[in-house]
Amino acid sequence: MKLCSQVIGAISLVLILGSLNVKVVECKVGRGLKNTEYYAINCRKHSAVLTDFGGVGDGKTSNTKAFQSAIRKLGQYASDGGAQLIVPPGKWLTGPFNLTSHFTLFLHKDAVILASQVESEWPQLPVLPSYGRGRDAPGGRFSSLIFGTHLTDVVITGHNGTIDGQGSYWWDKFHKNQLNLTRPYMIEIMYSDQIQISNLTLVNSPSWFVHPIYSSNITIKGLTILAPVDSPNTDGIDPDSCTNTRIEDCYIVSGDDCVAVKSGWDEYGIKFGKPTQHLVIRRLTCISPDSAMIALGSEMSGGIQDVRVEDITAINTQSAVRIKTAVGRGGYVKDIFVKGMTLSTMKYVFWMTGSYGSHPDPAFDPKALPNITGINYRDVVATNVTYSAKLEGISNDPFTGICISNVSIQVSEQKKKLQWNCTDVAGVTSNVTPNTCQLLPEKGKFDCPFPNDKLSIENVQLKTCSIKKVF
Template sequence: MVNISDFGAKGDGKTNNTAAFSKAIEKCGKGGPLGDASRQKVVVPAGQFLTGPIHLKSNMELHIEKGSIILFSDNFNDYPPVKSRWEGVECYGYSPCLYGENLENVSLTGKGIIDGQGRKWWTEFKRRKQGTKEPVTDRDKEFVKLNEGIDLSNCGGGGIGSFFFRPPLLQFNNCTNVLLDGITVRNSPFWNTHLLYCKNAVVKNMTFQNPEDGCNGDGLDVDSCNGVEISDCNFDVNDDCLVIKSGIGEDGLRVNKPCENLVIKNCNMLHGHGGAVFGSETAGGIRNVAFSNCIFNGTDRGIRIKSRRGRAGTLENLSLDNITMNNPGCPIVMNLYYECGAKAEEIEAFSDRNARPVTETTPCIRNIKITNVTANNAQTAAAVFLGLPERPIENVLFDNVKITMAKNGKAGRPAMAFGMKEMQGEGLVVDNVRNFVQRNTEIKQS
């Protein structure tokens, strides 16, 4: 075990401790497998420790003690380029704040806090969104060169035009045997926590927080992973809470890695665009996912499945059981007309309600089982299912689903879909769905 204080770290909130973290991690020898006492531990004691990016190594545990806050620098130049996946496309972007790549047996534990100090990143993103859409800084121009030849046209709306690739707060990229346990992670420059191409990961007792005025602040993004168990976590974010993804469009098809074999249970979601979310990056496919025993409070949508023409992928064998929702906008959405990030020249094709030829980039939703769900005081609509005429949503089961609509609910758009208008207190809105079975289902007004 090593303590960062032994390498000169100062918890005064001002001293840059990047070198101390790096030296402590380098000092760690090779440890054993996950849970083995021979694993090396780096301890962060109580205090506020300012630092640049932290890059982890295999066979180590970073333990953040109660009373400790890791504060990541908001100096953009502190974050060198790394190649990863950014909004569904493999490309170069800023290094994640806390990063692990190609690692085995790595864990993050404790009762402390990791703070991304994202406000400067959000402010710059908003400024660019309103003003220049071209690369500005030397780092922007470096990203232009590094990403030469990479088709970024399908990336989402998080700053791609100006090459302002904000970093996630935590990212584990192509890692095996990952444990995240007990930490609070907050104020991320971009997505909060990103598991990418990981196998055998456990996430438990975590708290994910991003304030309402942040930008693209998803809680936990599980992206093209196999074998992830998530339990007893709390989410309070400004975008989707827990999101399952697998790459976008042609680049996602090239990588061809599904997100599969996930178990999510005993989690609480507060606010956010959606509680249990699938997509909209779906190209590698999403399958064999079980959500259970979760509570959603005040999310815009509860269960949210989203993709569109061009994003590709099959979403199948998804089960959601024993979910309670309080004050959701729309409890259940399956949307193959997702509108966000579409360019002006694409809208005609993506929004077309007539059948188009099926191609390798036509998405598919099928075999969805929703059981023992109670939604109280829903606002806009009970559920919205928007399949494609050329590829309807297939095999949806509602069993013991009870939805109560608010008497005087707040009007809003239940789905971010092309042509979707505001609704208030509507029931089921269903278009292009095949084999929708309802058992013991009740939708009523309060």
Template sequence: MEFKIVDVFKRSVTIELESDTCFCQEKTYDIRIDDRIITTDKNVVSVTGLLPDHEYEIVVEFDGVKSNRCFRTQAESYLLNVKAFGAKGDGITNDTPAIQAAISACPENGTVLLPAGTYYVTPLFLKSNMTLWLDEGATLLGDNNREHYPIMPGMVRSTDEKDEFNLGTWEGNPLDSFASLITGIDLENVDIVGPGTLDGNAQNADWWVNPKVKRVAWRPNILYLCRCNNVRVQNIKVQNSPAWNVHPYYCDNLAFLNLHIQNPSDSPNTDGLDPESCKDVLVLGTVISVGDDCMAIKSGKYYMSLNHHKATENMVIRNCKFEKGHGSVTVGSEAAGGVKNIRVSQCIFDGTDRGLRIKTRRGRGERSVLDDIVFEKIKMNGVHMPFTVNMFYFCDPDGHSDYVQSQKEAPVDEMTPVIGSIIARDIVCEDVNACVLCAVGLPERPIEKLVLENIKASFLPESEQVPERPVMMDNFQEMKGRSVYAKNVSELVIRNVTIQGASDSEPECIGVAKTDVDGLRYDG
């Protein structure tokens, strides 16, 4: 089995098998480096415990066939152990001053090490050109008292009142929010590596009580990166976040490798990984199970798009597994800046409510162009509604207003969003409940193109199906066992699609200007 080296760090490396399987292999294989053997079935693997500035040979042995690659780890200037700065790691002492001192003192290209232990902290602020290393058994545990958290102002005016400086954000708007457990502002060249844990400790605080009520400031993330460039996060466990777990914001050149993000399934607004107005993002080998969308790709609301416009673009999500969540990979709804060139492949969606989930609404604006989004080579198991596209999403205070929800054609103006090309191909969906595809465009701005190609979908037995509303909009019926529902679509393409166990026997198309159906088959 051939493999490639994805990224080399100071003391670790991430590799990826060159395989067409989703997330993992059917059998285990061995990775050999020095005298170590790692047995795994995963397609993406991070090997830790290496030394800086050393040459290594890594060998993958699969079914008796070996392939090898050589690499050199990155150099490291200094290694600073937080315990030398006074950190206790006993889970009781406030270790924030000691760890922050180590970070502040870290020289260029240095590493701050957290050895095994539980470090009780309030938010920590990183600096550029450094590595934060949480070793095996190391946990950063969030303080459970919100009064101990600094506030990130949403927007600060420049002294000459010509410019704005944005720090805090909440659901697409520049609003005061608490600093996150790990916070990075205007950083470059930063690595955050494991295999330790970032634990927001939200279950032992009041973050999830009245979650939609602002109390002093809005809830924090666990990891928040604001206007950062060249940041890599590898082999970290992230859990129990007060709000979104990992939130890159106006960042470029990001890599998230072998993360494991987990929150209780009933924890509110705890999205797993939400890149917002970011460019060139790679997500590999990551497992997410949370209380909201596993991943939500965003680009802010109208104010940010109008005054600080930046689209989210050029994102690759591959060999990942998305479990509990409202959506596996979502685009929107706070995407006023636009989202384009998204590739999701070789992933497993296991038990999420929706698989591919696109959501927007009137008011997002003409820059909200969601286009060139491709999902391919995916296995969906127990995903209730594999493909949903909704241009009437009822979020925000005016979400249920007639302006957002009216089914009558409205004027196309500067507040009208666009959904361009959405493609789903080479996908198997088992144990579907409500519908295979539910797509609802605006009458004044239909969804431009939807493609389902090489899809095999099978429903739960009828006795196990439960009516559900596939898209969150007003006055929309619940469904179960439905195959394809499309409304207000310019072009619908269905090629080589097999649907088993549906309650209907043909697509329901309303206001679909052009259909290209070839090889659609209904079984039993």
């Protein structure tokens, strides 16, 4: 193994040319030295390549020990400028591995991390405290492929290298009801601060793709996330009980919600009491015929507040920005601001559900009613739509403070006669076609509000970092 005090790994001439041959070199400066750059919240002083630790990129040899050994060794440099692990060109089969603080995992554009389909390679973890049980099964859960907890300053990035969850093994077990534990997620970071996940292609996760939970100061940028549209629960990005999160410039094709904002499930989420708040989502493109572009809930019992969404696009997707909740959830969804949606071939433009009644167990409190208020949509263009809106609040617990302005909806040939179906909601509208329901009356010309200030996560500037390569 060779480590360099400046960010060096060692990659041959053909890192530029796209060859699969990689040469490991010692740290040196001299003729033929060039840099490849990437952008990160922090750069690293030390560097190594996976092959330094016995990694074999043939798509068949297990690299679980190589990843674990590399990260354990590089973790020693956390207090000395941090370290990065370079995954070079090749197909790197591996079971789960845990990250460390002040660390960057960098994937070359021709690198593919392949998740093992050997179930015994996947460690078991206890259930999440804000959920009280596994999402698929009551017991524990399998570790995520890339996992970390109680970390600071973690970057997972690359030049659009690929992580393949090889999820078909897990989807098949799910469909056959053969799971005793919840399926793995692809990337999960818990109880951590300063996280970046960017510039990668993620495909075929066993379940959710990217799951930051109980964490803060998160940047998720430039991801391409792909799963079959009939694959079960393959949510793209699920910020869960997180504060200060920025999601931008992502393209997602999913069998479930492209982005699902969460904060715990029923009595467990209420007791844990950690909301998702101060979240910005922008320049998102989604394809999901059976789910939402952005879902708020249904697990929202710790609360969701101050979500800012702008310049988003959905194509052949069931709904746009959807609220999902139920009696027993408690919590709140409030101060939601959406501006600039371009939608094509949608079942619903606006959809709010107060009867999304899946519960972890029968112990939920039927008196725990969610507070849904301050929901704002503006500047929407939608074509080929079946229903303009289905807005169903909860009896004796209406959804209030709904504002919808400047909306143009063109219905499809399969349009339904009742375009706006509204119950137990209250609010106002302006310049919306087709005409809205009586519970959302037209109140003249105005724009629904959208914040002018910036969240602190929006002010985070990425640094230009480099990997030096010698040929």
